[in-house]
Amino acid sequence: MKDKTRLMILDGNSLIYRAFYAIPLLTSSEGEFTNAVYGFMNMLMKVLSDEKPGCIAVAFDKGKVTFRNEKFDQYKGTRKATPDELRPQFAYVKDILKAMNIPTYELEGYEADDLIGTVTKRAEEEGYMSVIVTGDRDALQLISPATTVMLTRKGISETELYDTGRVKERYGLTPEQMIDVKGLMGDSSDNIPGVPGIGEKTALKLINTYGSMEKVYENLGDLTPKMREKLTENRELAFLSRELATIIRDVPFELDLMECYLEEPDYDKLMPLLQKMEFKTLINSFTERMKAAGLAPSESGQAPPVCQVEYECTVLPLQEGLDRLAADLDKGEISISYELSNPDPMLAELTGFSWSVEPGTAAYVTGVGEGQAELFREEANISPLASLAGSRAGVKKYCHDGKRLMVALDRYGIRWGSVAQDTLLAAYLLNPTGHHQDLADLSAEYLGRELAPGDESAGAAGTSGAAGAGSSAAVIMELQKVLAQKLADDGLEELYYSVELPLTRILADMEITGVRVDRERLTEMSAELADKLENISTEIYGLSGEEFNINSPKQLGYILFEKMGLPAAKKTKTGYSTDVEVLERLAAEHGIAEKILEFRQLAKLKSTYVDGLRGLINPRTGRLHTTFNQAVTATGRLSSAEPNLQNIPIRMEEGRRIRKAFVPSEPGHRLLAADYSQIELRVLAHISGDANFIRAFREGQDIHTHTASEVFGVPENEVTREMRDGAKAVNFGIVYGISEFGLARNIRITRQQAREYIDGYLDRYPGIREFMKNIVVEARENGYVTTILDRRRYIPDLKSRNHNVRAFGERAAMNTPIQGSAADIIKLAMVRVAECLEREGLKTKMLLQVHDELIFEVPEEEMEKAVPLIRDCMENAVELEVPLVVDMKQGPSWFDMEKIKNV
Template sequence: MDKLILIDGNSIIYRAFFAMPPLTNSAGQHTNAVYGFTNMLLRLIQEQKPSHILVAFDAGKQTFRHEGFKDYKGGREKTPPELSEQFPVLKELLDSFGIARYESEGFEADDIIGAVSKRADEEGRQVLVVTGDKDMLQLVSERVQVALTRKGVTEVEPYGYAEIEARYGLKPEQITDLKGLMGDTSDNIPGVPGIGEKTALKLLHQFGSVEEVLARTDELKGKMKENLINHAEDARMSKQLATIHREMPVDRNWEDMAFAGLNEETAAPMLRKLEFKSLLERLSFSAEGGPASSAENGEAEAEQLDVVICTEENLPELEQVLDSVQLIHIETNGDNPHQAEVVGIAFLAQDKYYIVSYELLKQEKAEKAAAWLADEDIPKNGYDLHRADLALHWHGIAFAGAAFDVSIAAYLLDPTGGDQSISALADKYGLPPVPSDESVFGKGAKYKVPEAETLARHLAQKASALWKLMPLQKSDLENNGMSSLFYELEMPVSRILADMEKQGIAVNRGDLQELGVEFQSQIDKLMARIYEIAGTEFNLNSPKQLGEILFDKLQLPVIKKTKTGYSTDADVLEKLAPYHDIVKYILDYRQLAKLQSTYVEGLLKEIRPETGKVHTYYRQTITATGRLSSQYPNLQNIPIRLEEGRKIRKVFVPSEPEWHILAADYSQIELRVLAHISGDERLKEAFLHEMDIHTKTASDVFGVPQEQVDSNMRRSAKAVNFGIVYGISDYGLSQNLNITRKEAGQFIEQYFSVFQGVRAYMDSIVKEAKRDGYVTTLLERRRYLPEINASNFNLRSFAERTAMNTPIQGTAADIIKLAMVRMAETLSERKLKSRMLLQVHDELVFEVPGEEMELMTTLVPEVMEKALELSVPLKAEVSSGNNWYEAK
């Protein structure tokens, strides 16, 4: 038998939004309401097996009801933008599911459902209305059931005659009388003052209708009688407002609402775009790009692409369309872009994909294509153009003009999104599948460039996907308020980083080798002393042998055990240090051994013979906070707390004679950002009056004058100051200060009682995160926090700490990037020879000719301090010398 399901689209999506925790896909799209709706829809389809489905939506704010009562629904809060943006997504999903939807100007979804259900009822068809609105109960008949959502939208409760009678003691047609008397605050329907559901039901059980109640008020007494007489018109109007208009014309016939089941070819890509992996699994759809049919579709699309493999003979064809190139894809291999091979380049122009090999590009006949790549006035769109720039550079091919980088856009839209490869992004956005690079090239030692035709097709498919991704990402960036962050910060930074990396920083190989000899001598002495104390030689790098010496032979207290025996990690050794001298020697040995292997031997391997420099690679799309990450080699993690670690910096020198190294470091940038964001007056006072922030904090927290703050007080205050920035717990602070957890908790409480603006900020940012599902920096960089409403305490607590510290750390990261952009512009505008070489967290490192030293010493901090205007001053401290060590 035919069965029609009518769904109140507005009601269900609203309830889903407020019932579901915040959820976004990697494109930054809010999806929690759509997910909840889809989950309920699939359950209905499975349980009810409908032959027809229609989802009705309100068409706009104004309906015919507003003509009679202008304040109808006037009390409702504005729809959250995070929900508003999901309506078009839901409609797109319904279309992909093959489910009919309808809306009509001037009417509500209730009226559409009322009219369609009446018509279906008269034709003898079974109808199930699904809604969260009890007004719909008036539609119940022998063939029409109404299912009301409960527990959010995960379950529905069906109502027929019997259920309405059991719940209210009324008939369906009396539901409008009920609303006439009691009103409805959600729709701003007034009803009669003082009459709630209980009283309204009592009146209707006695009199039957609003009209009868008003006609027989003489049988009533007291305030209720008075209110009914004074608000008789409100009661009549309220009943009218609650009455569903079932006579409206609906431009949908029975066939239009037919549902033949989900079409996997259209439904699966949409579910993948929204990243509803659990629903894909539930429907037995593939989460990795669809079933065989989808893969076949991808292959079919690849076959349809117009691919031209360029040779010396047909190169002129590419040259003729260079002015209309829409996008390029530069394929490279290897992890380190400074050593990568250029596998091939795809140029997309006028719906054709021109594939150029590296060998051809290097030939003189390809000089026009090479010149096009090098022209900074020609905007280039592509994927990971930063990496491509480096790979091309080391092969003698210049690249400039990066305009839109899909990989950077993907990172901004979801900084913790995991796989951001082209094939993964195509899946996320529901585009035709793109084969993974592993399936085409192999992995690791099995990597092999395929024959020309296969390679060309693969590069064309990637270029095609990138061209389709760009408008989707542009829209998402705009919707998320991140267009400025992308175009004015991240894209310029990408170019600046490539310039810095190609420039590199000079290393004095002889000094580095001498340092290695010095470190080895110290290591040998430490090993001899450790063996002497232990009374035997053993493998110092073996946790098992070291554990036996410390805990079995020397009988030191066991701090922690692992599955394989005693733990000898750094935390354990730090706690054991007071018990025995051998522990301090072991800690010193470990630090020196790491410096020797990682920084002496490691740096010697990284010096490029033809330049005498190391060329680090800055990863721009790795950290969730926006910080840069350095690799090949990592120059951000040189341990400078130890004097031996600081000595490593001596080997970094200017690349030109009579030049100097200049370093500029932001002072306490994160605490300054905290002062600005929180607006805490005490914090701001410290920075506005250039006080020592840690002494000021200690003075305020301990309640003593600043001159009475001792070194321990200041150390504790410093630990709390920086701990607050990183969302420290009482446990973390107790470990840092070697005090009890209770003492640490009291210290944090005292801090918050003094710095109340900071506490208010922490509380408010967590509330915002719970509401929005993300937090932002001052420049609108987002960090999504899917666990912020988790039931698991540990997950939720971590997300709350992340919510507190990300806006601070992320804004600090944005500021140093802004400083880099402004500094690059300034060096260019003033035609200075000085070069920006490194960014190390809050520090910028330059090499400067002698004649520019005086100017740069003033100019660099001036530019850095004006990077972003805060309510407290930014401060940059500058130093210089003959090497990086002297500059600090």
């Protein structure tokens, strides 16, 4: 029941931004981007269901310039521009909120935080209890006995509730003291400078010790000389930073809390909006609300025929449930839904599971929590769940996100074999930009049925509790049949059954195995980078003639453009731009710009990669365990997360040296890297059928030198380095649909020269020109493009009325068959390599996939056998018009590797 004195206020900008970056880009059939709207609405509906507030409102920022910019013109000066794909989604959210009769507040010159602070202050005065929903920790300062903060985590998938007790437990401070901490440490995301050299740890220690910034400055004599010097020199900056971080609680705007009372939506306006966004689950949810309220849907708001179906679910204690599962294994097929205690399956306990063997029925096992963990592990080898995992008697297993379950069960000593159907993967192949992650959406879309509501999120299944888990298991049983038929209809069976499904087990093994990193080496590298940063800082101060905060765009702009008189771009309201492009241009004018670029790159390496990787080492295994996302990218490529081991920078020597810390797990083992050579260009040659391009690869020519020779009309032995670099940029640019503007910027030539490069390239390779033209035409006609293994990518953007969106669709149509085919090839190669290693009984393990490269750990005695086996599997994964070539290296670390000749 709703509590009319309970007010919930959402930080609209924070939640929409977090949703945008947490959820892969989604588009409606009309080409409108919807992922941020989808994530925001799911978050809104979840907090409404869980918290049951009687009053609700949403606050938004209004404009870029606020009163804080008048105090500090570089405030938020480092913020990137809102992505084009996100910008229109704010209006969609506001339209939906208006249709839901939820008030929104925004005011020129103020931020959403200030409006939230004002609303909650008024609410406290009038006897309301408030909950602030945000991803911004600045809101912690607003906590009081009557106001709590619900912080979003993991994008928007999790929340953590903070009250005064939680703030004290976490930080040892009162909420008000958090403002003093921000004054000392600053905030890079808002470009609040703070005191240079003081981070969060030091700021917390100072405020814990002295209570306030004023008291810190009163007791400077207690501090070390270096700390005293920092604080003294930056006193004005510290108090300015605190002022910038302080949320205003008396914003002058009309506020009547009565208008925040939660009302029924205006369904005639709401339903068409949801239908335009194609949010089937939300449509169904509101349709049920209409029925419950006795409101028949109007014609304009008529939802698809989706209904909630009651599933018969039997709830069983652990032992009785295992006995029932043992009996059900004789049924021949079974669907499994599971619940984990942690989003990271490497750290998770299995807290519950359900299964279904007959349509409309399910069983749910309770008591699989932490208290039963040891018992469950001890009985794992003889338990029915272990028997099911091993596919006893050929039982067909169906699930949603099987890889996650495989990783979680490994800690119990249970090896979950391959599955017969995975509804996550099947839905991903059918529509890689759709809502395949959410089982509830799939149920509504393909079955016209709503999952039974659960108490809280349960990860892959999407529901929790007996009703929710049982509903999930029963839905999976029905859904897998529908999806299997659609895969057959779309010609995707071979890709699904021969590549994606078997790859799931391989990726799970890679995640479980992890990769060993030398923690001491990372610590040494951190210290080395700290020394280099200090030395570069000294050089920069010497070139500038004074010390300043290198991380402050305002101070940097003053040094470069006012004191040193370097040529600046036009000064804006927020000051001079000091971004990468500006500094790269200035590097030709003065050495200080090059040093600043180097400083920024090294600082990023240290914080994100060297120090960041140390913090992600699994405490149980002592290794890094990345998560390979198999069903995220639109092209079919794998991605890596937490940590992203596909994105370790290698352009700088210091970045490459991070790979020195990646080492074998046992003495006598070596790391082996197998890398496809120019696979995307070889795919382009195959798909385009261009005779000249194909001949160059067949003859083993340097493709970039050959291209330069063709484009510039000179013999290959007269091609200069500049010519080859330009040809290389065009070769790879074609793969990604590069424009003349992009090429000109990348290799620093004029747009006219870039146009001449591209025209010359396409004149020499007419097959590629025809491919680029025809693939866009075919995509418009079919609505999708395909890869060499028939993977589909639907491109609704081609129908958009927005020119920029259409152009994005055209680039996607051109590059998806190339990138997607390369992804198909390495996935198929991984399956073939794993099969061969197992068949030969080798202990060699696949550890990582980094785009076109596979990393293995190989016992030295197996190297002679493993190298040709892996090379053969990879080079013969598919047959193209040009040869596939794999370069191989081995060594004691990922960095220290020697090339292995192809003998």
